[in-house]
Amino acid sequence: MSQQTRRIVLAARPSGAPKPTDFRLDIADLPALKDGEFMVEVIWLTLDPYMRGRMDDAKSYAQPVPIGGVMEGQGVGRVLASNTSKYNEGDYVLGGFGWQSHAVSDGTATRKLDPKDAPLSTAVGVMGMPGLTAFVGLNDHGRPQKGETLVVSAASGAVGSLVGQLGKIYGLRVVGVAGGAEKCRYVVDELGFDACIDHRAGDAKSLSAEIGQACPDGIDIYFENVGGKTLEAVIAHMNVASRIPVCGMIAWYSGAGEPEGAMVKKLWRTILVNRIAVRGFIIFDHYDRLPDFTKEVGGYLRDGKIKYRESIAQGLENAPDAFMKLLEGGNFGKQLVQIAPDPTRD
Ligand SMILES: NC(=O)c1ccc[n+]([C@@H]2O[C@H](COP(=O)([O-])OP(=O)(O)OC[C@H]3O[C@@H](n4cnc5c(N)ncnc54)[C@H](OP(=O)(O)O)[C@@H]3O)[C@@H](O)[C@H]2O)c1
Secondary structure (H helix, E strand, O other): OOOEEEEEEOOOOOOOOOOOOHHHHHHEOOOOOOOOOEEEEEEEEOOOOOOHHHHOOOOOOOOOOOOOOOOOOOEEEEEEEOOOOOOOOOOEEEEOOOOEEEEEEEOOOOEEOOOOOHHHHHHHHHOOOOHHHHHHHHHHHOOOOOOOOEEEEEOHHHHHHHHHHHHHHOOOEEEEEEOOOOHHHHHHHHHHOOOEEEEOOOOOHHHHHHHHHHHHOOOOEEEEEEOOOHHHHHOOOEEEEEEEEEOOOOOOOOOOOOOOOHHHHHHHHHHHHHEEEEEOHHHHHEEEEEEEHHHHHHHHHHOOOOOOEEEEOOHHHHHHHHHHHHHHOOOOOOOEOOOOOOOOOO
């Protein structure tokens, strides 16, 4: 009998914020293994904001998920059967297995994991794509110099939390922007940022005033994760020759709050007058930096110099709800879905 997989497919393209009926849970037979293929049981599925873009049929840097297609995503799985010398039964593997319980892979873009190196779930978090994004965005596009001021939005999240901690290690003043008092407390007390401002507590004007107070020497690097009101509040404080690595704009992913003309004009003028280097980047272009990242950040992790936090939803059926919440700040740290037990974890 062939192996079945439980999977979440895209049922409809969302208009605005995704809703439960945009997803469907179904069961399908997996194909028989061909030469060079292997089959995994997925343990950890990562949910990432970019997945919202895959639900739209719009021109982007990647193809959309087709209607009826399995939602795209990376995961950590355990090999149950193998027709390739690359992996043995029982190996742990990172790959783009999608939102499903089991998957067949030909090994493209997969990597064997050793649970002795780091907890398996970190392969999709602090030691995976979000961690690499923080490392490349800050170092290569932010070009940090000791003593400078760094502001990072979505500061308690997967990317932002590492950006700020690296900033502190590199000797910067680091100010986070996060949603709510609890996240702000965590960012300062646990992660060691110098300050954190709650973007949900006021409007763009009061947010800007608070950012100004927290950054008395202006801002040299704004690590942009969100757009929206936070961007508007930050730009007034950018220094001459400052840098903005544009990593994400989650406030606008579901089409809400389109920027008004006045904001675009203010933004453009600030970039011109202050000669700001604004650099958009997509992490897929930067996997050549993986060895440097793994060496440096892996070392910090082992030495206890950086911390990370996970938000874990239990069960594949809860993935859509966790994803919808992620887009609105319902996560606190890296959002994961645990689909099967992790034998390497207590
Ligand atoms: N360029 C790339 O290759 C690349 C790679 C990975 C990630 N990214 C981007 O990096 C950003 C962070 O990703 P992540 O995986 O680390 O997610 P995350 O920060 O763990 O989670 C997303 C966070 O965004 C914040 N948020 C949601 N709506 C917001 C709004 N309207 N205004 C301000 N903040 C809002 C929420 O935090 P609060 O509760 O604190 O508001 C939420 O927890 C996203 O924009 C993502 O698309 C880009």
